[in-house]
Amino acid sequence: MVTSAYTRKFSDINACDVISVGGKNAILGDMYSKLSPLGINVPDGFAVTSFAFEHFLTANVLHQRLHELMRQLDRDNFSNLEEIGISARSMILAGTIPYYMIVAIREAYDNLCNSEGNKVSVAVRSSASAENLPLASFVGLHESFLNIDDADALLDAIKKCFASLYTDRAIKYREDNHFTHAKLFFSVGVQKMVQSGCGYSGMIIELDDSGDMLDISAVKGFCKDILKITSPDHFLVFKPALEKGKNPILRKRSGRKKEKPAQGREMNAEEPVLPEFPNYVLTDEEIIQLAKWASIIHDHYAKSMDIEWTKDGNTGRLYIVRARPRREQLCSTGSEKKLLVGSC
Numbered sequence: 001m002v003t004s005a006y007t008r009k010f011s012d013i014n015a016c017d018v019i020s021v022g023g024k025n026a027i028l029g030d031m032y033s034k035l036s037p038l039g040i041n042v043p044d045g046f047a048v049t050s051f052a053f054e055h056f057l058t059a060n061v062l063h064q065r066l067h068e069l070m071r072q073l074d075r076d077n078f079s080n081l082e083e084i085g086i087s088a089r090s091m092i093l094a095g096t097i098p099y100y101m102i103v104a105i106r107e108a109y110d111n112l113c114n115s116e117g118n119k120v121s122v123a124v125r126s127s128a129s130a131e132n133l134p135l136a137s138f139v140g141l142h143e144s145f146l147n148i149d150d151a152d153a154l155l156d157a158i159k160k161c162f163a164s165l166y167t168d169r170a171i172k173y174r175e176d177n178h179f180t181h182a183k184l185f186f187s188v189g190v191q192k193m194v195q196s197g198c199g200y201s202g203m204i205i206e207l208d209d210s211g212d213m214l215d216i217s218a219v220k221g222f223c224k225d226i227l228k229i230t231s232p233d234h235f236l237v238f239k240p241a242l243e244k245g246k247n248p249i250l251r252k253r254s255g256r257k258k259e260k261p262a263q264g265r266e267m268n269a270e271e272p273v274l275p276e277f278p279n280y281v282l283t284d285e286e287i288i289q290l291a292k293w294a295s296i297i298h299d300h301y302a303k304s305m306d307i308e309w310t311k312d313g314n315t316g317r318l319y320i321v322r323a324r325p326r327r328e329q330l331c332s333t334g335s336e337k338k339l340l341v342g343s344c
Contacts, residue, residue, distance in 0.1 A: 006052040006104035009111075010045050010191075015301075021047040022127030022187035027323050035300060040293045041319045044115065045122065045191030046108045048158055050129065052101055053186045056162060060095035063182065066166075070181050073171070081168050088166035097155060105158065106151045112192065121149040121193040123321075124157040126164055129185035142170060147193055154190065161188045194321060199313030200281050202232065204294045205306055206326065211298040212239050216290055216309075218281035219255070231255040233281045237291045249287055254280060286311070289318060297323055 004012075013021055013029025021029065025047040032042040057063050069088055074080045097105075113119050126142030143164035145157040164170065165186055174181055202218035214237040234253040242248035282290075290309055297305050297320070308322035 004104075006049060006055070006101045007108040008047050008049055009108070010042075010047070013047060018129050019185050020049050020051070020187070022050065022129055022185065022189075023324070024125065024127035024322065025187055025189045026127075028189060028191065028321075031297070031300075031320065031323060035296060035320075038296055040296060041317060043192040043194055043319055043321060044112060045189060046112065047127065048105060048188040048190065050185040050187045052104075053162060053188075055098060055101060056095060056159075059098045060091075062091055062095060065091060067182055070171075073175070075175060078172060078175075081172060085166055085168040085171055088171075089163040092163040092166065093159060095159070097159060102155060105155060109151050109154055109190065112190070116192070119149065121147045121195075122154065123189075123191050123193050124148050124154065124161060125189045125191070126161045127187040127189045128165070129187075142167070158188050158190075162186070191321065194310045194312050194319045195314050199311045199316075201308070201310035201321075202281070203306060203308055204290055206294070206298065206304040209304055211295070211304055213237070214239060214291055214294055216282070216287060220281060235280075235282065235287050237287065239291060239295055242288065242291055242295070247284075248291060249284060252280060282311075286318060293318075293320060301325060 008017070008021060008029070010025075010029040010032040012033075013026060014033065015026050015030040017029065018026045028042065028045070029047065031040065032044060036042050057066070066088055069084060069091075072080070073084050109122070112122070123144065123146050125144040128142065143161050145160065148154050148157050165184070166181075171181070174184070200218055200220055202216060205215045205217070207213040207215055216235040216237060218233040218235070231253075232255045234251075235249060236251040236253075237248045238250050239248060293309075294305070294307055297307060301323075304326040305323050306326055307320060309318060310321050311318050
C-alpha cells in the first residue's frame with residue numbers, strides 16, 4: 001500500500017485536521033466517522049492532502065515562480081489581475097503530478113470503488129485551510145467538479161482544483177483579506193457522488209445562535225442551482241416543537257408561489273399553519289428528517305451550522321454533503337493558527 005501522506009480516508013479524518021485536509025474535508029471526515037453511526041447519511045470519500053499539493057508544487061519547481069508572479073500584481077487597482085491569474089493557472093496546469101502521488105490517488109479511488117462493489121462517480125472539491133474563517137469564508141472561490149467516473153479524469157480534476165487556487169476572484173479575495181498566497185494550505189476532497197442532478201438538493205441554515213429556527217431551502221437538481229433560482233422552496237422549522245413530538249414545520253413557501261403565515265402568527269409558536277400548495281420539493285417526513293440531522297450536527301459542534309443536503313434521484317435517500325460553522329473559533333499553536341470546528 002502507498003504511503004497515506006498523499007491521501008487520507010474520510011474515516012481517518014477528524015475536525016482538527018484542517019492543516020492536513022482543509023476546512024471542508026475536516027468537517028466531512030469528522031461527520032462521516034462520528035455522525036454516520038448516529039444515522040446521518042454522509043457519502044464516503046477521501047482527501048488529497050495539503051502535503052500532496054506542496055509536493056506537486058515542489059516537484060514542478062513552482063513555489064518561487066508563483067511567488068515572483070504574485071509580486072508583479074498591481075495591488076493599487078489590479079489592472080493586471082486577469083493576466084496574473086491566467087499565468088498562475090497555466091503554470092499549475094502545465095505541471096506533472098508526481099508518480100507516487102498518482103499511484104496513491106488511484107489506490108484511494110480504487111478502494112472507494114471496491115467498498116461500493118462497483119465503479120463510482122465522485123465529486124471533486126477544493127478544500128483550503130483558510131475556509132470558514134470568521135471574516136473570510138472563501139466559499140465558492142475555488143473549483144468543484146461533479147460526476148467524475150474514472151481515475152484519469154479524477155487526476156485531471158484534482159490538478160484543475162489546484163489551479164483554481166489562482167482564479168482571479170480567489171487572488172483578489174486573498175489580497176482584500178490580507179492572506180499570503182504562498183502560505184495557504186490546500187487540499188482536495190473526493191467524495192462519492194450523490195446523483196442529485198436527477199434528484200433534489202438545498203441548504204439548511206440555522207437562523208439563530210440556539211439553532212432553534214431552521215430555514216431549509218430546496219431545488220430540483222444540484223445545490224449550486226439555488227444561486228440561479230430566485231425563489232427555491234423554503235421551509236421554516238421550529239426545532240423545540242420537534243423535540244416535543246409536535247409538527248415543527250411553521251411555514252412552507254413554494255418557489256412557484258410565495259405564502260405567508262396566518263395573520264398575527266408568531267413564528268416561534270408550536271402549532272404550525274401550513275398553506276396548501278402541491279409539488280413541494282420535500283415531503284413533510286423529509287423536512288423533519290433533515291431537521292433532526294441538523295439538530296444532531298448542531299449538538300456535535302456546539303454551534304450554529306450551515307448545512308448542504310442532497311437527495312439521490314435514483315434511490316430517494318437523503319444525504320448531508322457539507323457543513324460549515326456560521327461562527328468559527330481560532331486557536332494558536334506556536335506561530336500557527338488552526339480552525340477549530342469541534343473538540344481539538
